[in-house]
Amino acid sequence: VLFPILYCSPIAIIAQTQRSISIITSGFLSIAAVTLIVMTTIIDHQKYEFRRSKGVIKINGVDPFFITAKYKNDNGDTAANLLLGSGYWSISRHPNYICEAATFAVFSAFQGPATLACHLPAVFIAVFLFVRLMNDETRCLAKYGQSWIQHCNKVPFRILPGIY
Known part of the structure; x- marks a missing residue:
């Protein structure tokens, strides 16, 4: 419930305050936003395709580096996931x-x-993603x-x- 409100808040604020920025700034921000959205999609798609192919895929024309990480699932059985490093x-x-945090910062810059x-809202998203990152790492x-x-x-770098 909170995220749709956060994602719409920059537009709602612009509509309420009737603030405007220059066409050039607006164009620059639009290009930046679309670029970041496309980058997020490409990055997520790369990992999706890697997992879908179970690591049998070329990334940038070469075999990817990955680690087969074994773990115990909820049933106590041994399972494995591939950790992509390419x-x-x-x-x-x-x-x-x-990319997600930067996209929202651009939305906010409008x-x-x-x-x-x-x-x-942009600060909240950045903090949320940082906390999520730390939880993912742990x-x-x-x-x-x-x-x-x-x-x-x-x-070696988290983000x-x-x-860092």
Whole structure:
């Protein structure tokens, strides 16, 4: 219930305040938003195709690097997942999160240099994705153990290459 409200809030604020930005700025932000949406889709699609093919796929023309991470499922049986470390997923362990946060920041930028309160939904999304990232990291370490540590050594950055 909360996310549809958050995603619509920049447009609602613009409509209520009747604020406007220049055509050039609007065009730039539109191109940035579409680019980020396309990047998020491509990144997610790469992982989807990798999992669908069970790792038998070429990424950028070469065989992908991956780790077969074994774990115990709810029934106590041994199962395995493939941890992708090639393509976009070699840049960071959560490249889709940074694109999603940046997309929402661009949506928020359409409001122009408004008060900080207008940009709180973008801040909320960024914080939400960061908390989710940390939970994912903790859950994967608990689930995959040594395989996750190997994956982290291969793909050392969580979200921002060279930074974090």
